Amino acid sequence: MSYHVTATDPSLLPDAFALFRRTYVVARRAHPLLPALTTEYEARLQRRLGGALGQRGVAVTRDGRLRGYMIASARFDTHGLAAAVVPEFAHAAAAAEFEPVYGRLYAALAERLVGEGIHLHMIGHFASATRLTRLLYELGFGALVAEQLRDLSDVAAPSGAVVQREERWDAVADLAAEHEAYYRASPMFLLKDGTPATIAADLDEHKQAGDALFVHRREGVPQAYLIVGRCPGATMGRLFEGTDTAQVRSAYTTPAARGRGIGTALLRGAVGWARAGGFERVLVEHETANPLAAPFWRRHFNHYLTYSMRYVDRRL
Numbered sequence: 001m002s003y004h005v006t007a008t009d010p011s012l013l014p015d016a017f018a019l020f021r022r023t024y025v026v027a028r029r030a031h032p033l034l035p036a037l038t039t040e041y042e043a044r045l046q047r048r049l050g051g052a053l054g055q056r057g058v059a060v061t062r063d064g065r066l067r068g069y070m071i072a073s074a075r076f077d078t079h080g081l082a083a084a085v086v087p088e089f090a091h092a093a094a095a096a097e098f099e100p101v102y103g104r105l106y107a108a109l110a111e112r113l114v115g116e117g118i119h120l121h122m123i124g125h126f127a128s129a130t131r132l133t134r135l136l137y138e139l140g141f142g143a144l145v146a147e148q149l150r151d152l153s154d155v156a157a158p159s160g161a162v163v164q165r166e167e168r169w170d171a172v173a174d175l176a177a178e179h180e181a182y183y184r185a186s187p188m189f190l191l192k193d194g195t196p197a198t199i200a201a202d203l204d205e206h207k208q209a210g211d212a213l214f215v216h217r218r219e220g221v222p223q224a225y226l227i228v229g230r231c232p233g234a235t236m237g238r239l240f241e242g243t244d245t246a247q248v249r250s251a252y253t254t255p256a257a258r259g260r261g262i263g264t265a266l267l268r269g270a271v272g273w274a275r276a277g278g279f280e281r282v283l284v285e286h287e288t289a290n291p292l293a294a295p296f297w298r299r300h301f302n303h304y305l306t307y308s309m310r311y312v313d314r315r316l
């Protein structure tokens with residue numbers, strides 16, 4: 001019997017969710033900090049998947065049964081190109097037919113995306129799903145962003161660096177601008193908007209959201225900061241929307257002060273804040289190519305999800 005590729009529609013929800021649910025159960029076994037599949041959480045995931053199925057997805061069926069699905073987001077601009085992302089809940093395949101199904105799903109989806117002028121393709125996938133990670137690599141994807149989780153246990157911070165809650169958010173405007181500029185460097189080559197107006201608006205947004213700012217000062221001058229808040233679960237940490245999950249939203253130590261335990265002390269403050277606020281876990285996301293962030297977060301968190309990216313020749 002041959003495979004058929006069709007467009008997704010909301011009527012596929014029960015079968016599509018059953019496929020994703022199996023993937024999630026396996027991932028949660030490897031990463032127990034992922035939310036438990038309570039009735040409420042399942043209903044939330046189903047609502048999200050139901051909404052996505054009515055959009056830009058492809059499905060593979062065999063013998064009239066759904067074997068896999070893959071749904072891309074709306075187009076957005078990043079890295080100077082038009083892009084679309086397949087969120088972590090927006091793809092799954094029957095385990096027994098995993099490789100032929102994923103191959104067909106991505107080929108069909110990519111053809112449509114390229115036809116629409118979308119040449120940057122991203123996908124979120126569980127770090128524990130090693131077969132899928134390998135398959136994506138063979139399809140031309142490479143790692144872009146890692147999402148990591150930790151529990152609320154105390155962070156060991158032996159340096160004794162002093163960090164304090166800071167209520168005046170503009171005190172870190174210069175450091176935040178330095179932080180944005182940091183991403184331009186090799187091997188990240190990421191262009192961020194570090195204009196004073198954008199920085200001020202961004203800091204104000206954190207303040208309005210009730211986020212907490214922790215700062216380390218030397219002779220009164222901020223040398224490092226960390227922002228922690230509730231994980232919105234919109235474009236990052238999508239599986240945590242509506243859950244009690246805190247997220248490290250930003251962290252930066254000026255070059256001369258690095259490697260002395262200041263970042264660790266800031267993280268300790270953030271985890272204490274999350275614990276006092278009744279959160280259940282802390283999330284952080286970082287560019288996998290960030291040479292300072294990757295080892296630092298790996299030391300304190302557990303990598304559960306990767307966003308990978310593939311570029312297709314834009315002349316096509």
Ligand SMILES: CC(C)(COP(=O)(O)OP(=O)(O)OC[C@H]1O[C@@H](n2cnc3c(N)ncnc32)[C@H](O)[C@@H]1OP(=O)(O)O)[C@@H](O)C(=O)NCCC(=O)NCCS
Pocket residue numbers: 158159179182224250251252253254257258259260261262263264265285286287290292293295296297299
């Ligand atoms: C990531 C970052 C915030 C860490 O800040 P930091 O103040 O250097 O953090 P620490 O000093 O606590 O830890 C850094 C390293 O120094 C080591 N260290 C910790 N305490 C130390 C001490 N007392 N003496 C010497 N080294 C120490 C740590 O083991 C750590 O090593 P690791 O990265 O292999 O885990 C900093 O590197 C930075 O600003 N990077 C650029 C921006 C960035 O990447 N931000 C994160 C975005 S997701």
